[in-house]
Amino acid sequence: MNNVTMEDVAKAAGVSRSHVSLAYRDAYGIKPDVREHILAVGKKLGYRPNRIASLLAGKSNGAIGVYLQDLHNDFFADIYDGIREVTDPLGRHLVLAIGNTDGSRDVQALETLLESRVDVVIAAGLMISDKDLAKYTSKVNMVSVARIVKKADNVYSNNLAGATKATEHLISLGHRNIAFISNPISDGYGDRLKGYESAMQSAGLSPRTYEGSYSRKEVQEIATQILASKIRPTAIFAHNDQAALGVMDAVVTLGLKPGKDVSVMGYDNSSLSQSPLAAMSTVDIHGYELGRLAAEVANKRMSGEHSKLITEYVEPTLVPRSTTGKM
């Protein structure tokens, strides 16, 4: 292992340990040439600062915790890419924690992040209730992505407006019987449903909502049932792309053609929905951008610049592709 310590470098360079410490951080109050010298000696000895020790001794080490709901959902990978765009150049350390589609790992994931003593947590796709979440927002700085959370910084996309646009798009194509597959939990994520409902009602149509899931396979089953119902909807709008892909799975399995026999509308504009193979109509909430903003907010929070909670908005845009067509 790497056993050369700060002490070794100090001795070899003929300075004190604390000076080596300073040299390896931004460090003013140290002569440039001395600093150079220390760094050179450190390099020669193959010294690498021990993050563990520095974490323990210092009050902070500038690490950001990142919670991602699910590795199978491409949208979270987009967010992650956005985060890295800003953290990589800064050399920020990221600690990842992964949940799952039913939320049962959320608490453990957050605990892990706390144990790692990160300065701030960027959370994308948490499913635990607002109440449970409050326990964590009081313990650690949190930047919530795409879900409004109290006592946290928020990087948010206007889901109400986005879902309204999407529904109106379907209506404008002539669809009247539009089903919505909702999010299984409502806390913090209810706006997509609301947008759908309000657009339907404004058009004098009656909403037809089914409780969904975050799992593509589970949604496929749900969609299969919906498509088997006596009065088959002509369009299905799912609460996110992952779910919408499950709908697509159901549609093609039944031998139907998306955008022709049934229209399918997603939400997120994940990389996967963009691929020509899926070519799925969806609402772009700019996941990459959300991730980027979240990381910037996290930086601000760590630097202590802002005392007030920050909320950043990104406007969703409708992206019609080939899975929605005229009725």
Next chain:
Amino acid sequence: MNNVTMEDVAKAAGVSRSHVSLAYRDAYGIKPDVREHILAVGKKLGYRPNRIASLLAGKSNGAIGVYLQDLHNDFFADIYDGIREVTDPLGRHLVLAIGNTDGSRDVQALETLLESRVDVVIAAGLMISDKDLAKYTSKVNMVSVARIVKKADNVYSNNLAGATKATEHLISLGHRNIAFISNPISDGYGDRLKGYESAMQSAGLSPRTYEGSYSRKEVQEIATQILASKIRPTAIFAHNDQAALGVMDAVVTLGLKPGKDVSVMGYDNSSLSQSPLAAMSTVDIHGYELGRLAAEVANKRMSGEHSKLITEYVEPTLVPRSTTGKM
């Protein structure tokens, strides 16, 4: 933050600090009732062991580092699921590091893992050269998934056999002009190409290999060019599913039908390839199982049971779906 320390618990429970430490680990040499008492007091005070401090003080804390190449490639999510199946029940701590499709983040990711002082690294999809990799295998225990690495434990799928089967499958469907889109790097991953070449030669056919990529989009471009060539191949076999999906993107973008106009063969049997929407013919290398085995090997390595390097094999199986059809 969480400021109740081991010292606090010790005082409140009327025992020594070291005894609290023992109580919170497996710990023998401590009376069961005392242990219960300590744990009860700790819970009441809201004590949570500080992983950072324990890491620094102890020689190991049983953490496993996990390197995954790319979050957009579903196959790595499968591996990760397999890993978690065995680590979750044990309460093992996982430290994640994510690379990217061109390998440029590999070194940084490995460094991060080393800095986190993990006991063993499970690496899936590393792209750095064997030579560079050797620097790390000498510093930390490594379990390599799906790539044979010297001085490391290996959880391996027989790529030579798998690629041979896949190619033979295409040949048996009547294809003669079969293109192969290879891995951009050869170190540790060359067997799929070899399997393809040998199967082609055995059948008296001449291989037609194109250098590929790990990026779906880049492969789409490559495939588009291939499909535009004067003598268009009737089948394209890609080094992995992610690449094969790029081929599919090219195929559908050109208005062709996979499995009819052009056959597309992938490799990995990632979740994505299994979805009805893709329904892609591929070779199942049992990613979930590979992940599971890797975690088990990692456990063995940590427990110090084995001194010799371990190699586990998983047999690949051909999974014909709808993207390969008769010529």
Next chain:
DNA sequence: CACCATTTCAAGAGCGCTCTTGAAAAAGAG
């Protein structure tokens, strides 16, 4: 060149835990 402000450095006290050491208590043996 005396004086004070400023910059550059060394020393040392922790951070919260683990692990070794050895003492005290309990158990077994004769």
Next chain:
DNA sequence: CTCTTTTTCAAGAGCGCTCTTGAAATGGTG
């Protein structure tokens, strides 16, 4: 009941770093 072995515990020395404190060197000023 004494002596030995075993188990249960306390004390304390670190792990490798940061950060505060104050001393030494440096610079600026009249």
